[in-house]
Amino acid sequence: MGPIMDTMGGFGPLAFNAIKAIVLLVVGWIVAGAISGMVRRRVQANPRLDDTLGNFVASILKWVILIIVLIAVLGLFGIEATSLVAILGAATLAIGLALQGTLSDLAAGFMLILFRPYKLGQYVDIGGTAGTVADLNLFFTELTTPDNVQIIVPNGQAWGAVITNYSHHATRRCDLMFGIDYDDDADKAMKIITDLAEADSRVHSDPAPWVRVTNLGDSSVDLTARLWCDAGDYWDIKFELTKTVKEAFDEKGISIPYPHSVEIQKTG
Template identity: 80%
Template sequence: MELQQLMEELGAYAPLVINGVKALIVLIIGWVVAGLVSGMVRRRALANPRIDDTLGSFIAGMLKWVILLMVLIAVLNLFGIEATSLVAMLGAATLAIGLALQGTLSDLAAGFMLILFRPYRLGQYVDIAGTSGTVKDLNLFVTELATPDNVQIIVPNGQAWGAIITNFSAHDTRRVDLTFGIDYGDDADKAMKIIADLAGADSRVHDDPAPWVRVTNLGDSSVDLTARLWCDAADYWDVKFDMTKAVKEAFDKGGVSIPYPHSVEIQKAG
């Protein structure tokens, strides 16, 4: 009798165990399918020049979450919970969920705003609240950045949308500002001509606006010359570094000195 009772009890739990196994299989398959579909959409969007990369990435991420939601509904159906009942349950728990997930919901809303207004796009170099990097991904909840030394940084969309965003890649051109200090005994006009000639000889430096070189400061140890050069945004760092090296070498050849910081002591006879 005890064995028969045990078998009956096990038989009562059998449907639940079977449904649990089915639910696990559905979850695994659904997760894999969601990843495959999202990846396929992302690749197709990136390969299509008519679709913006940022928008394609965002749609792929949103599609993944929609598929996972459908999988969740299917799993609940296995346990006898109908979709209408699920909606009613979610409706009753809206306040609790909203309070518990207010940060996540804020990130979700901010993700839509970032896609709508496009303060940055994939591949652009930006600074978000003091954190700089190249935008690698923008999905429903986070923005992924990669620093110049290839460190991954995850920024919640809520923080990104509420922060000051500096986009260094938004425009096609950028201005390179360079400052060089020369000795008070050197010829400022000669030094300015050296800088202007080097800028004019560099094909990456734009003629319009024309290179600008002026004396901008009389420092404690040097006369400061500032050069403002316009170039393509992609050439910014190369122009900055190459011009700095070229001016130093040209100053050495032309007899223009770059002084070390120093102080001059003047003694007056009593």
């Protein structure tokens, strides 16, 4: 019994420290999440602060708190902070090689928040991947597609890719193209498009709507309309005006041709 009790006595402090470590990790995780969420909400409630910046700072705070908790947990097992620093210093090269992608994402995250090529809520295309920016943190950018699909883009890839920001400017130009038959009156068709554009309150009067003949196709005369609008109205105007012009063409006798074959018979 003596050796057994000695063994249990040896495991007692270790087990107790393990329990304390688990409790400390759980509490630290909860506190880190609570503080991070509080900072995020405070920034969102202040109109003078950028939500993207607040989200990024909240992410940094969460990881800093978790690192402090980890150091405290290691201290329970007799590993001093100075010893930990020495160990990490000795393993810097190995860690750098193993986590070079993660460190690249971390550095790119700081560059993204510094230069702000996009912000939360903006619709962007990052290297061919398009969506609304839902989150930007230390390591990745989260996009949400129009059909509500989540896309995670590592910050390293985002910073190194071509970024197209469709929401950066307050206004956008909406280009529409319509094809009419060669026998139709081009001026009449252009006036119909112009009148409908000017009647839409969402279309800006400055610059004024621009409608011109831009191409003589194989089976149609192509008309292009260039309209300026608020960025948020772009898709509604594009879809609704296309339908409205088609209905007006039908009413006014303007034909919209489609590819077809014509049979010509010759008598000998």
